[in-house]
Amino acid sequence: MSLPSSSPQAAIIGGGPAGLIAAETLARAGVAVTVYDRMPSVGRKFLMAGRGGLNLTHSEDFERFVTRYAEAEPILRPLIEAFRPEDLRAWCEGLGEATFVGSSGRVFPKSFKASPLLRAWLTRLEDLSVRFALRHTWQGWDAEGALIFTDAAGRIVKREPDATILALGGASWPRLGSDGSWVGRLHGKDIAVAPLRPANMGFLLPWSEVMRSRFEGEPLKRIALTFEDVTVKGEAIITADGIEGGAVYALSGRLRNAIERQGSATLLLDLRPDLSLETLTKRLSAPRKGQSASTFLRKAAGLSPPGIALLRESAPQLPVEPDALARLIKAVPLTLSGAKSLGRAISTAGGVPFGELDRNLMLRRMPGVFVAGEMLDWEAPTGGYLLQATFATGLAAARGVLSFLRIPDAALTSNPASATRHP
Template sequence: MNYRVDVIGAGPAGLMAAEVLAKGGASVRVVDHMASPARKFLMAGRGGLNLTHSEALETFVDRYGAARGILEPAIRAFPPEALIDWCNGLGIETFIGSSGRVFPRAMKASPLLRAWLRRLDSLGVTLELRTRWMGEKESDAMILAMGGASWPRLGSDAQWTEILTRRGIKVNPFIPTNCGVTIPWSAHFSERFAGVPLKRIAVSSAGRTVRGEAVITRTGLEGGAIYALNPELRKSGDLTLDLKPDLTVAALAERLSHPKGKSSHSTWLRKATGLAPAAIALLREANLPATASAIKALPLTVTGTDALARAISSAGGVALTEIDRNFELKAWPQVYAVGEMLDWEAPTGGYLLQACFATANMASRACLERLQSALGRPQSPSK
């Protein structure tokens, strides 16, 4: 007896689920309301397509914070090495960048997606586009992979939340993450320094410190170091910058003790400390004197975040208490929720895509095992 599985959502999680299911002998239909698959995936590829990260797995899984417990088994079952091997199997070579991030050598998503769609077609996967899922279950099982709520114009519009809520499934409100924060700059500072990077700094909030870079925007700050602190910034709203994290307060104080001579204040400060003009202007913006303590702990007040529609990803979604260890919905048998539909978040660096692939892989394999047991087909998906 054959079994049919519908995958709702044609993003990376949905397509990975379709591949695992089809290799396991299921008849698979992928349904998506957009006119073409993986729109957000292609958009991510414009920046190089950061697939995963090469750091030690113990460190890797810790990036998921409170969601580590539910995500770790899936990631260990389909770790970064497995994702790289999968890419290679599609004919897509990868490389590890200087930051440890993993990218396709072509530095874009379109070649990978084309090869992937060809594979799915060869496996008999049916792609049904321009079709909005309305909550029906017409197959033996379903994998829900409809994404979160960021960049809704690319497909992740979260309209599915009402459907699941009506079934008594708890869906936590979506909030922006991996996004910039708003800071009330003066008009002069905003106009002069918008777009200027702050390199080799450390940022702190709610007792956590991250080293990296940030970029000044007209409305605040964005960049990897800010994204990594989004959870803490949502709690406290307080942000502290260490503009020279490689120097101690004592070392900076010694440099600032040198006489200024005939140099202007900015020139003297730049030569004495190595601060860039934007960093010096930040001290003025905060109405702080150019002291060692101010340079090492410059306080800023965060008043909000960028809009959800422009965030790289979203927190919120299906509450983790609503799923079992295989991502099956407790209130809806043989229906699984994977990827960004679930209420987890992670910083940029390859962690987002890795978890989407890994949760889809685990849910699909669990789905196949259930179907094979129920329908008497002792078969397992190909590795």
């Protein structure tokens, strides 16, 4: 597909999912698109996410789904309604990657990988005449409003597109391309940016040497974590300096905020959420018959060695009374001293507040400049919610560009998924 030289020009800065879905949407509508990225290839964090199976989205009821975005729900709801989980699945399948729903309700490609999907996507973008300018580092704008880049050779490159979408990501996993350096460039234009903070991250705990040396990397399976009256069932992993894992990530925003307010947060760990306190107390009331404490806890309470070690970490002198011991097993206190660094987090909280944007995600102070993806000030737990909103905001920004360029609505299909089904 070739575009006429008179086609409107759009620059997309950032080659992650938000930028690429925006590029696809604009190119389908006849816009000449160039994607700029400072890395030698695009989609690096997308590929990293695929190492664990590429959790695309979630199959739960939509009304429950959108609550996962917490304070950002009112703003993100219409954007996700315009590109729902089923649309993301259809788009994926249109690229030849069938999807399936896992036992937890999470949605994955059947290949369980990101690389086949990304390859097919890049082929489609090439067919749509999308250009890529790699190893181009965005430096901001010059005095006349032109975009400034430095290329691989360190030369200054200036571009003056008709519209720009900023999709540079947050600041987690900076070695993959998103380092948050864009914050200063927006501040230079008097655009507010909420501080970038870690999201979906682990937390620090002052483990004993025994805990670190013997149980680093050990999983805690079928547990429940409680903080501020919110309980999450799942799994966690003991690390050398603390704890992380899916159940921890689900509470990470609350925990992070509490630590910022008061310097620490106490997380309650239920090692046997499948047993009631009464049932566990009854089991622990059985005669020990000369068994060691560890053997008794393993047999009577079904605790794993890491679980037993956590009990001893929180209470070196374990309670003798069955009811007190049962209460400890059901609520092991873990005092978190801090969050792990933003560079080690799965995602980023903070970013450009929605108040700086109009309903089309265009910066109010900079007409023709739009923002999408993780640069925006929202956060969500893992489970498919991150990618879903990233795609949805990328699509919304692209539609904002089309409105700004006054491209007739007839040039825009309802979403990329339907465009795939009905070329």
